[in-house]
Amino acid sequence: MTVIEVAGLHRSYGDQVAVEDVGLEVRAGEIFGLLGPNGAGKTTTVECLQGLRRRDRGQVRVLGLDPERDGDRLRRRIGAQLQSSALPDRLRVGEALWLFARDGDGGAPLDQLGRRWGLERLWRRPFAKLSGGEQQRLFIALALVNRPELVFFDELTTGLDPQARRATWDLVRQVRDDGATVVLVTHFMEEAELLCDRVAIVDQGRVVATGTPSELIGRGDAGQRVSFTWPGADAAWLSQLEGVERVTRRADAVEVMGTGPLAVRVAAALAGRGVAPADFRTHHPDLEDVFLALTGRDLRA
Amino acid sequence: MLAKLTWTEIKLGLREPTVAVFALAFPLILLYLLLNSFGTLPDPDFGGVSPADWYVPAYAIGSIAATGLIAIPVHLAAYRERGVLRRLRASGIAAWPVLAAQTLVAALIVTVGSAVMVALGDASYELSTPASPVVVAAGFLLATATFCAVGVALASLLPTARAAQVVGLLLFFAMFFISGGGPPEAILPDGVKTVAGALPMAYSVDVLQRGWWTGDWDVTGLVVQAAVLVAATAVAIWRLREV
């Protein structure tokens, strides 16, 4: 079942185009990732999906509703943690949960929710006195307080230390396992690869590829890479080999990039010349390599 | 939702009362000083009424203007700037109950402030009873709605709480001293009278004073305020489509 359908979504701020022709399809019960560098248009896209921003054009259906026309009705069925938002400085954790919980929706009792997200110790603490991680836990709890069918997380783990990040990933999986659909916006390749059932790679306001992480990595766009030490390497000769696209040398260290069964070809050619480096290594491409291959740019840039 | 939001705003207001206290105390202290210096006798410069009958309605409007032009814009612009409004809207809490809660709290504050002013005038400065409590109450409510709407519109136009504070204070002082809070209209220079006539506060003061003294409806004052109310609300609705 399709939960979100987007086609030809477009949005600019003045003459700055933020989203230029985004198309997506998110299915019920999955963790769907929007992966791309800063400024790619991810936040604008999910804000349009929640009806928090107006779109310039394009078709958008979320839970069967148009987020612009039926925004309030839609937002009562979804949960959201926004990339940049805050609560009043002196609002306390318990008061925030009480304020955001809709009565009579059969949601979990607040203290139960507080326990689940480790907030009971912070119940009387004002928002301004919470650490980054504690604020994030509160925002997750607020996103889930009304048992939404669909949850948006935007840069959920940015600014968290590695341990808190891992704990947060477990929380996100829990949300999915409880039956909700999750849209996860991130610029961390590792997060998308570990957590998402399917990923859309976004760059400069467009979706450049969609699929499961392993599909994307296995598509073959992502360059294969082998590295080894060869003093006085014959780089020109290496570049002539079939499937090789690029050879870089730094002192004695050689890196060969290309497509197809690259490792086998390079190894065979080296053996044929009597070169047998002890540290011959092949690198498995990850989503970062996929991004580089698709856009010619580095995800971290 | 409105009840929850209003209760929350009251609690937050009590925890951080600075702006509200300013909006309450400033007109009250000035009123006290003025009444002390002008005495209690009816005066032709005050249209033949006592200084208290002139200044208490004017300063009730003054506290409404201070709350609407300073307290609300500062508070709401901070909400907008920091993403509180977006945070609420994303959770299905629309902007209008948030704004309505602010207006209710503002109404509560100015009612308390005005009650103190009336008590002060009544106790020692020969304040008369209003000729028409209905006109006075209606004028008070309309002025509150109008200035709160202007405050919300300001907050929707200004990007930061700091900008809202500067603009709100400037607007308030520019209006306050020439629209009834300073010298009586009779002794203001003509140019200043013209400027005052272009600002909404003088109309709110007129409605309240006429209702207090004679019980008449000041139709011009009502119409001007209603027009400002509608215009400010339209601006706010337009600007708050995205928060």
Ligand SMILES: Nc1ncnc2c1ncn2[C@@H]1O[C@H](COP(=O)(O)OP(=O)(O)O)[C@@H](O)[C@H]1O
């Ligand atoms: N409120 C805004 N006003 C003007 N430009 C904006 C605004 N929000 C985002 N942008 C611009 O739109 C582009 C996309 O931003 P955003 O959607 O936040 O991307 P991402 O979430 O992928 O980092 C960026 O170039 C950004 O500078």
Ligand SMILES: [Mg+2]
């Ligand atoms: Mg973003």
